[in-house]
Amino acid sequence: MSQSAVKRLYLMQVGIMPEYQIPVVCYLVQTDDGKNILxxxxxxxxxxxxxxxFENGQDVIEQLASIGVQAGDIDTVVSTHYDGDHAGRHAAFTQAQYVVQRAHHTEAPNNPRFEFVRPQWDQPMERIRLVDGDTELLPGLELIETSGHAPGHQSVLLRLPKTGAILLTIDAVPFGEGFTRDEQDNAGNPDAEATRASTIKLLDLVEREHVGLVIFGHDPEQWATLKKVPEFYE
Incomplete structure (x- = not known):
């Protein structure tokens, strides 16, 4: 088995949803050959x-700078989906290629939900890589299509040299309590069936790939226990 190209994972909290102190987060992956993937x-x-x-906290640009990474050093932005708490600074990364599910990027211009950050994600097509379904982006980094929260939402599976497999569920499973095969109360979810299917897909993946750490998208209790910048997982 070839050595993973993924070397480090940094976690950054860039704001909160103040009513419940729910973290708003993003991630930096660094590779053996010096690539920076946001x-x-x-x-x-x-x-x-x-x-x-939402309330802003320490901006992603500042947090990256604190570990010696400038906006121009970001080679790739993996865009899980275009909600304003996930795509709000995309335009700052002028040297990056953006990677997004085709189903999401195609639907987004017609969905008012994504409109207020459209100047961030609506980049020239020569800088956008559209992917279809589960995709290995590079050794040790796989994109997992997990529609439900939004059409063409994607989660991320990482394989680190020491920690092993880590799953970033993003908003497919925002809170740990929802990571279950049991039926959930999805009354307020417009696509509850797809959300459940994606949850089951990720549960199956965790079993199949022996994932040791699952990081949920907005779980305040779990977030308090995780390593944050400048610490990292390797």
């Missing part, structure tokens, strides 16, 4: 007037 970019630098659902 997974999501967090909240916009300036939130819309009257915004109460």
């Amino acid at each position: 997974i999501d970019s967090g909240l916009p630098e300036v939130l819309p007037e009257g915004e109460t659902e």
Whole structure:
């Protein structure tokens, strides 16, 4: 088995949903050959007037700089989906290729949900790589199609040299309590069936790939226990 190209994983909290102190997060993956891959970019630098659902914290640009990474050093932005707390700083990474599921990018321009950060994610097509379904981006980094929270949402499976397999569920499973085969109350979810199918898909993946760490997208209790920048997983 060839050695994984993925070397490190950094976790960054860039804001909160203040009502429940829910973290807004993004991730940096570094490879053996010096590549920097950002997974999501967090909240916009300036939130819309009257915004109460989110509060900005330390910006992703500042957190990257704290470990010696500048915006121009980011080679790839893995865009899990275009919600404002995940794609809010995409345009800052002017040297990066953006990787997104085709189903998501195709649907987004017609969905008002993604409109307020459209200047961030609506990049020239020569800089966007559209993928279809589960895709190995590079050795040790796989994109897992997990529609439900949004059409063409994607999660990320990493394989690190020491830690082993780590699954970033992103918003497919935002909280650990939802990572179960039991029926969930998805009354407020417009695509509950797809959400459940993606949850089962990730549970099967964890069993099949012997994933040792599952990091949920917005779980405050779990987040308090994890390593954050400048610490990292390797």
